[in-house]
Amino acid sequence: MMRTRVPLYSAIVLLLLVFMAPLLWALSGSFKPRGDIFGYPPKLIPDPFTLDNYQRLFSAQPFWRWFLMSTVVAGVATAVSVFVCALAGYGFAKFRFAGKRLLFGVMFSSLSIPFAVVLVPLFVILVKTGLGSPWFALIVPWVAPAFGIFMMQQYIVQSIPDSVLEAARIDGAGEFGIFRTIVLPLLRPSLGALAVWQFLQSYNSFLWPLVLVSDSSQYTLPLGLQTLFVSEQRQYDLVLAGAVLAVLPAVALFVVLRRQLLEGLSTGAVKG
Amino acid sequence: MTTAVAGPARTADERTGQAGTAHRPRTPWAPYLFISPFYLLYVLFMLVPVAVSLWLSLTEWVGLGTPHWVGLRNYRLLATDISFHRALGNTGVFVLVAVFVVVPLALLIAQALNTRGLRARDLWRTAYFVPIVVSPILVALIFGLLFDRQFGLINSVLHALFGTGGADWLGDPTLAKVSISLVMLWRWTGYLTVFFLAGLQNVPRELYEAAALDGAGRLRTFTTVTLPALKPVTAFVVVTSFIGAAQIFDEPYLLTGGGPAESTLSVTMFIYRAAFQRQQFGYAAAAAVVLFVLVFGLSQLFNRLLGIGRTSS
Numbered sequence: 001m002m003r004t005r006v007p008l009y010s011a012i013v014l015l016l017l018v019f020m021a022p023l024l025w026a027l028s029g030s031f032k033p034r035g036d037i038f039g040y041p042p043k044l045i046p047d048p049f050t051l052d053n054y055q056r057l058f059s060a061q062p063f064w065r066w067f068l069m070s071t072v073v074a075g076v077a078t079a080v081s082v083f084v085c086a087l088a089g090y091g092f093a094k095f096r097f098a099g100k101r102l103l104f105g106v107m108f109s110s111l112s113i114p115f116a117v118v119l120v121p122l123f124v125i126l127v128k129t130g131l132g133s134p135w136f137a138l139i140v141p142w143v144a145p146a147f148g149i150f151m152m153q154q155y156i157v158q159s160i161p162d163s164v165l166e167a168a169r170i171d172g173a174g175e176f177g178i179f180r181t182i183v184l185p186l187l188r189p190s191l192g193a194l195a196v197w198q199f200l201q202s203y204n205s206f207l208w209p210l211v212l213v214s215d216s217s218q219y220t221l222p223l224g225l226q227t228l229f230v231s232e233q234r235q236y237d238l239v240l241a242g243a244v245l246a247v248l249p250a251v252a253l254f255v256v257l258r259r260q261l262l263e264g265l266s267t268g269a270v271k272g
Numbered sequence: 273m274t275t276a277v278a279g280p281a282r283t284a285d286e287r288t289g290q291a292g293t294a295h296r297p298r299t300p301w302a303p304y305l306f307i308s309p310f311y312l313l314y315v316l317f318m319l320v321p322v323a324v325s326l327w328l329s330l331t332e333w334v335g336l337g338t339p340h341w342v343g344l345r346n347y348r349l350l351a352t353d354i355s356f357h358r359a360l361g362n363t364g365v366f367v368l369v370a371v372f373v374v375v376p377l378a379l380l381i382a383q384a385l386n387t388r389g390l391r392a393r394d395l396w397r398t399a400y401f402v403p404i405v406v407s408p409i410l411v412a413l414i415f416g417l418l419f420d421r422q423f424g425l426i427n428s429v430l431h432a433l434f435g436t437g438g439a440d441w442l443g444d445p446t447l448a449k450v451s452i453s454l455v456m457l458w459r460w461t462g463y464l465t466v467f468f469l470a471g472l473q474n475v476p477r478e479l480y481e482a483a484a485l486d487g488a489g490r491l492r493t494f495t496t497v498t499l500p501a502l503k504p505v506t507a508f509v510v511v512t513s514f515i516g517a518a519q520i521f522d523e524p525y526l527l528t529g530g531g532p533a534e535s536t537l538s539v540t541m542f543i544y545r546a547a548f549q550r551q552q553f554g555y556a557a558a559a560a561v562v563l564f565v566l567v568f569g570l571s572q573l574f575n576r577l578l579g580i581g582r583t584s585s
Contacts (some may be wrong), residue, residue, distance in 0.1 A: 004408040005387075008387060008390075009385060012384060012385070012390075012396055015381065015396075015400065016396065016399050016400075018458070019399055019400050019402065019458065019462055020344070020399055020402070022414045022415070022418065022458070023402065023403075023406065023410075024416070025414070025425070026410060029417075031512070038417070038420070038423035038424075038425075040425065040428040040432075041428075041432075042425060043351065059546060069545060074467065084309045084310055084313070085310075086369060087306045087307070087309060087310075088306060088310040089300060089311065090306055090308045091303045091304075091305075091306030091307040092307065095302065095303035095306070096303075097300070097303040097304065100303075100387065103307065103311070104313075107307075107310065107311075107314070109568075109572070110314060110318055111515070112511070112515055112567060112568050112571035113318060113322065113539075113564065113567075113568060114426070114518060114540070114567045114571065115519055115564055116519050116521070116539065116544075116560055116563055117321075117322060117325060117542050117561070117563060117564040118317070118318060118321035118325065118542070118560075119543060119547070119554060119560065120328065120543065120547045120556045120557050120560060121320075121321035121322070121323075121324035121327065121557065122317060122321045123547075124324065124328070124335075124553065125320065125321060125324060140313075140317070140385075140391050141313070141316075142314035142316075142317075143313060143316035144310045144314060145308065146310075149310060150478040175302040175305075175306075176298055176302075176305075176316075178307070179479045185357070188525045189379055199556070200405055203407075204405075204406075204408060204522075206408050206409070206522050206526075207521050207522065207525075207540070210544075211544070211548055221407070221409075222407055222408065222409045225409045226526070229409075229413070236413060236416075237407075239413055240413060241318045243287075243407060243409050243410035243413050244410065245404075246407050246409070247406050247407050247410050248379055250405050250406070250407065251402060251406070253407055254401070254402070254405045255398065258394075258398050259394075262397065262398075262401065262466050262470075263470070265467070266466055266467050266469075266470030266471070266505075267470075
């Protein structure tokens, strides 16, 4: 019965190295003087160790402003979209109504509309109507992802029994009251999953901010780091420090909430 | 990568076959109120832009003044624009890599992680997933440095091992495509693995036991038990990767800028360049409409071919 598992574990550990080594290399590189980043063979522990990259980043660049912009935008977008998705997911999961099949199909097919298709017209519309402010345009168009609705719908079908809702209705509760006091609390794990995913999507998004934001005081993190990278003689030591710092919260958030996220993401696909 | 899902589109009732249990409310407008915020946003930020895109694609416009109607001229120009053909071809290559390299590899890894009694499964799948969580800026920076011709780690290692290693990873037209593909592989494989792994863990164990009793070997078990059971997940993963790769932007834009000689220019980059660097908004819109028709059409087709079959039971 005990066949040797050495090949299996070697393969799995090798993969771990493939996926992790570049990130560790970046982390370690951010503490090295510029000349050492390219050193060969690469040293995992920086020697000499320096905080210089970080210090220069903080003193010369509005890093924290970019960080704030990214986090606030992603945070607001996440909060709103989780709410919108839960509402619609609940509507589709627990009600019968005329046109449901068609409306669901329309919602679902919006998943296969590439972003690049709306990129140009959306930019034009928002700018022409004076809604091009990053606080609006980086947030509002992205708060109703069909993916999230689908995920919520799947979860609600699986985890909220009709009897609970019926009981509340017999007690005379209103429809929105039921949603707020009964459905939302029961949805907490999957709301968490969707929230992490939405946050990461918004926090890491690059193309839309690149198109939209022209005022450097309103740059998001990816945009700020990108400009830093292309503008001044390729300061990859500074950018490396900034990028590492930008990625840490995202990875930390993911690791803490990984179970909900990974399970939540796959629910829809598996039970399809 | 933008999250995009396209599995079989069925509502809860159809799937569970319990149409009778869903509630027909006393307040018949309640469900419409619940779904209305989505449709409001959908119409404003999806339908209207797509319609505007169609209209813009029939005009010539530099972004100022009034768009000038030109009929189908933009499409005629696209048909003979060698850059657009390159962009389509390159994007096609990235799509093929995603569907035929990344997806099978993810399945293989999921299969390994699904081994019974595997230790620390959560650690592996979490670690493999991390690259998709990482900001594209860091990804581009890391791989830009790794692929560097003179000082990059990859060439240094190749040099140390084989004595060669002057490969110009980002500067040679063919190698640049390979490099972008490697980055895609690194970023997306672990993400897709999670879906396959969840699918595998859902396969009833009795099926495997029955196959073992019938004396089926590993390969046979895989083709007769695993693959059919994974059909819905596979449909989902294939369509997701297709849509993701068809609109690839971050990786080529940040790593190669579409070069050398447009050998990594993607359609989304083409659209971006036309609109925001060359002020050809009409032309960009026409390219976007072509992309829309291709991606939307193909993914509906895939859905029909792959996904609509119910979970085998």
